[in-house]
Amino acid sequence: MDQRAAIPVTLPRDNPTQSYWQLEPDEIADLRSTSSLPDKADTVIIGSGITGAAVAFNLLSNGARDVVMLEARQACSGATGRNGGHTKAASYRSFLGHQKDHGTAMAAKIARMELANIRAVHAFARDHGIKCDSTPCDTVDVVYEAAQWELDQKAVKAMQDAMPDDDAAKYTLHSREDVWEKFFCGRGGDESVCGGVSYEAGSLSAYQFGVGVLKLCLAKGLNLHTNTPALNLEKLEGGGWKVETPRGVITAGKVVLATNGYTASVWKRFQGVIVPLRGHVTAQRPGLDMPKEGLPGTYSFIYEGGYDYMIPRPKGSKFEGDIVIGGALAKAPADGLEEYGTTDDTAFNEVIMKSLDECLRKYFGDNWGADNSEGRIRKSWTGIMGFSPDGFPFVGEMPGEKDLWVSTSFQGHGMVLCWMCARALVTMMGDGDEKELDAWFPEIFKINEQRLRLTFRGRLS
Template sequence: MPTEKQYFPLDGYTKSFWLGLEDQEEFSSHRTTRELPSEVDVLVIGSGYAGASTAHYLLHQDPALRVALYEARTACSGATGRNGGHVKPYYHRNYDLYLQMLGEKGAAEVVNSEYDHLWAIKKIVDDNNIDCDFFLTRACDVYPDKEDSRVARDLEAAKSMLANPHIYPEMKKQFQIFHGAAARMISKSPQTDIAFTYPAASCWPWKLFISILKMCVAKGLNLQTNTLVTKVTSTDNGKWVVHTPRGTTICGKVVYCTNGYTKGLLEEFSNTIVPQRGVCCSIEAADKDHTPHLTNTYGLFTSRPNSDYLINRPDGTIIVGGRDESLIKPNGDISGWFDCVDDTYVDEVSKAEFKDYMKKRFSTWENTDSDVSKIWSGILGFTNDYLPYVGELDVIGKKGCYIVAGFHGHGMPRVLFSAKAVATCITQNKKVHELEYTIPKGFFVSKERIEKPNVYEQGIHKFVKEHYDAKL
C-alpha cells in the first residue's frame, strides 16, 4: 500500500549561500523558553519573511499580545533563506493577467503595492540600521530568444500598464524601454532586442529577517525553532490547539505563514497552493581580483519555464535562480519539480545548467571564467490564480485562523503589506476587507478563489504535453 505523501519541511536540506552564516549564528536555533507555552493569544506558523513580518506588526500594534512563532527547522531556513535576494516588483510582467482578472483598478493596486514595498523595506532597513546588504538599484529584463512570444506579450503588457491612469505617475516616470543596440549596450546582453528597466533592490534576505526576528524576541515574541507543527485542531470554546512533537499550545488566533507547505496543514488548499521546487546558485569569477560587475539586477525571460533571475552582490558574487526546465525529466515527469517539497538535493542536470552561465549571457563576462561556489534548492508556493492568499479563513470554517501564503515565487514585493494586513485584522478585530486599504483586493481569501481550477497547473501540463513525450 503506497505511503501517503507528506508536505512538511524535510531535514537535511541543501545549504544556500545566504545560510552560510547559519552555523555561526546561535539565534538560528533559538527557543525563547525551554518548554512550549501552554497558551498564547496568537500563534504564527513559519519563521520566514511572512512569519517574521506578521510577528513584527502584531507586537508593534499591540505590545501586550502574547505571540508565539513556531518554525519546523532553523529560523528563516525555508524559501526566505534560499531565494534570489531580489526585491524586484514585476510592474509589467504578468500585468495582462492581473488586468484580465482584476480590472484596471485591481491591476493598478498590484503594481502600486509592489512599488511601495520597495521603499517600505528600505525604510525598515534604514530605521533599524539592519546589516543586510540592501542595495537600491534598477532591474533590467531581457529576452535571450528574440523570436520568443514572451517578447511581444510583455511589450504589450508594458504599454497597457503605462496607459493605466490608476498607476502611480512617479513609477511610470522611472520605467524605461530600450530597443535594439541600445538595449544590448545598456543590458550587456548580446542576444536581446529589448530591455525594460525600473527601480528594484537586492539584499541578504536571511540577515534581514533574522534581524527582524531578534527585534520581535526583544519585544516579547516566544520563538520556538525546530518545532514542527503537525496539525491544528479546534476546541469547544472557539480556541485552537497547535500540535507539535514537543507538545501542544492553545491559542485564540492562528496565522499560517506556511507558503509552499500550506497543504500539509490546510487540506482545503491542496489544489490551491501547490509546492514547487526551484534551484538557485552563487557564481564567482575564477579570478576574484578581476570580477566584472553588472550595475542592474536581471530577469532573463522566455515563454518556457526557463526564465531566470539574477543579482550582482556588492562582494562580486552573482546569485542566479531559475532553469526550471532542468527539473522536468526527459519523459515529462514533473514530480521532482511541481507538487514537490524535497529541498535536500540538486540534480546533476540542474548543476550543468549553470556552468559558464555568465560567459554565455553577458558581454562583460565573455572572457571571464567562473565557478559555481554553491548551489541549492528551495520550495516555493504557487497558487491557482498567480496571486497570494491573505486574510481570515472563516470561509472554510476556521474562525480565528488567518493565512499569509502562496506568493508564487514573487514574495519580496508582496509579503510585507500582506503580513501587516493580517496583523491589523487581529489587533483591530476586523476582516481584511474592512480595513483601510492595505493590500490589493485580489489577494483577499474567498471560497470562490480557493475552489477555482488551478490555471497555473493547467499551463504546466499543457507545456509538458506539447514539448515532452510524457509517460506519467
C-alpha cells in the same frame, strides 16, 4: 499536473541543501526562548520566515502580548532564507493579464502594492539598522524572444497609459544595441537579444533581513521555538485552537499560518490548492573579464517559456561581486513538471542545475572571460515555494474557521508580496481601518471559499 498537485505535502525535510545565505547560521538559528513549550498563548504563528516575522512585528507593535512562534527547522530557514534576495516586481509582465481578468483599477492596485512592498522592505532595513546588504537599485529584463519583446512593449505602454505619472509604471525600454553596450549581454554568447526593460528594484540578503526582524520581535517579547514543527491543528469547542508539536501541545486563541509552500502539511484544506514548487539557485564567481566596477544592477533573462533571475552581490558585502542566479525551471523536461508537488529541498534536479551552471557564460559572452581559478560555482541549493490556482496569495481568516488566519502562497514572488500582505493580515486580525486597507490592498488576495475550490493547473507567471 493533477497528479503532482495531489502528492501529500510534508513538513520541511531534515538536512536540506545548505543555502549560500546560511553558510554562517545566525546566533538565533536554533533559539528556543523558553526551555519548554508554553501550555498556551494568545497567538501562535507557524513559520519564521519574512511573513511570520512581519506578522509578529506588527502584532507586537500594536500592543499584542503572549505571541509564540513555531518553526519546523532553524529560524528563517525556509523560502526566505533560501531565495535569491531579489526585490523585483516586474509588474508589467502580469499587468495585461490582470487587466483583462480583473480590470484596470485592480491591475494598477497590484502594481502599486508591489512597488510599495519593495520600498517598505528597504526602508525598514535602513530605519532599523538591519545589516542585510540592502541595495535599492535598477534592474533590467533582457528579452530573448521576439514575440515576448513585442508583448512587453505593449504591456509597458498599457501600464503607462493606465497609470500616468505613477512610479509603478516607470519603465525604460532598451534596444538590443543598448543591451549589448549598457548591460554587457549578447555578444560572443547568446546573440538573440531582442531588447530590454529597466526599472526600480533592489537586492538584499532575505535571510539576514528576516533574522533582523525576528530579533526586533524578540526584544518586544516574542517567544520563538525553532526545531518545533506544528504536527496538527484542532479546533477547540469553546473557541481557540490546539497545536500539536513533538515537544507538547500549546493552545492558542488565534493561529497564523505563515507556511507558504508547506501550508497543506499543517491544514489539509490546502492540499492541491497551495502546491509546493522546488526552486534552484546558485552563487557563482564572476568571469575574469566582467566589469571590475560591478554590474549596473540586477537582471532577469527572459526566454521562451521561462526566465532566470540574477543578483550581483554589492560592494562591501561578503563575497562581493558574486553572481547569484536562479530559475531555469523551463529547461527541465516537461517544463519542470516534476518540480511541482515536492518539498524535497535536500536534492537537486540535475538538468536545471546544469542549465544554471552554464548560462552566465552564454548571457555575457565575450564579456565573461575565463572562469575564476577557484571555480565558477561557489554554492548551489534548493528551496520550496508555494503556488495557488489563480496566481495570488491567500490572506485573511480561513473561511468557516474562526481565528485561523493565513498569509501564504506567494508564487515565488514573496519578496514583493510578503511584507505588505503581513501588514494587511494584522489589520484584518485587529481593529484596523478596513476602508483604509481596501484603498491599497487588492481584494483578490483575500481568501474565500470560491478561491479554495479552484483547480491548480501550474504557475501563471
